Structure formats: C-alpha cells, structure tokens
Amino acid sequence: MAEVIDLDGKKRQHEKDRREKAKKRAVAVAGALTCGLCPHRCAHCGLPIKDQVNLPAELNFPLCGICLEEYQAYKRKENGEKGREAFWHTEQWFATWRTWLEYMRTSDEFRRSPAFLKLIHDNKI
Numbered sequence: 001m002a003e004v005i006d007l008d009g010k011k012r013q014h015e016k017d018r019r020e021k022a023k024k025r026a027v028a029v030a031g032a033l034t035c036g037l038c039p040h041r042c043a044h045c046g047l048p049i050k051d052q053v054n055l056p057a058e059l060n061f062p063l064c065g066i067c068l069e070e071y072q073a074y075k076r077k078e079n080g081e082k083g084r085e086a087f088w089h090t091e092q093w094f095a096t097w098r099t100w101l102e103y104m105r106t107s108d109e110f111r112r113s114p115a116f117l118k119l120i121h122d123n124k125i
C-alpha cells in the first residue's frame with residue numbers, strides 16, 4: 001500500500017516555520033535598533049550615566065561626560081582644528097566617530113519610518 005503524503009500538512013508546517021523565522025528576525029532588528037536608547041546609559045560606551053551632562057542640541061541620545069568630551073574633540077577636528085588632543089585621536093578614531101554618528105542618525109530615521117513602525121506593530125514588540 002502506498003504511503004499517503006500529507007501535502008497540506010507540509011505546506012502548513014512550512015508556512016508556520018517561515019512565520020516563526022520572520023518573527024525572530026523582526027525581534028532581532030527591533031532589538032538592535034532600540035539597544036543603546038536607555039536614558040540612563042551612555043549610547044556610546046554603554047556605561048551607566050551617574051551625572052547628567054548638558055548635551056549639544058544636535059544629539060538626541062545620551063552620552064556620559066567622558067564620551068561627550070571625545071565627541072567635542074571629534075567635532076573640533078571635523079571643523080578643521082589641527083593637531084591631536086590625545087595620542088589615540090588618529091584618522092581611525094575620527095572614522096569611528098564619523099561612522100558611529102552616521103549609524104545613530106540612520107537608525108533614528110529607520111525607527112521613525114513606516115516600515116519599522118509596521119514591524120513593531122505586526123510583531124507586537
């Protein structure tokens with residue numbers, strides 16, 4: 001007697017697997033983009049912020065006092081100031097700040113986008 005293959009059951013299982021995997025991916029995307037937004041932790045180094053500092057208006061994420069000093073050094077270099085304030089203020093250091101700030105800006109844009117809001121809504125995150 002021939003074995004009966006349950007094609008509908010396989011299709012349902014395949015669809016269920018696909019939805020579960022899509023949900024895990026959505027949770028990972030949402031988690032990656034919301035990490036670092038805690039108001040009591042520095043968005044750059046991740047350490048708890050003990051003393052609140054006055055941040056420049058262009059920053060919409062928290063920085064600790066030390067990272068704020070590094071950010072200000074970055075901005076001075078970006079504005080053409082010559083020389084190094086610290087031996088680690090190399091071109092690579094400059095590039096990490098430039099790309100991190102760009103990452104923070106584009107992440108903020110994505111978090112405000114309809115696609116991200118739908119991802120949050122549809123997955124009840």
Ligand SMILES: [Zn+2]
Nearest residue numbers: 042045064067
């Ligand atoms: Zn910090």
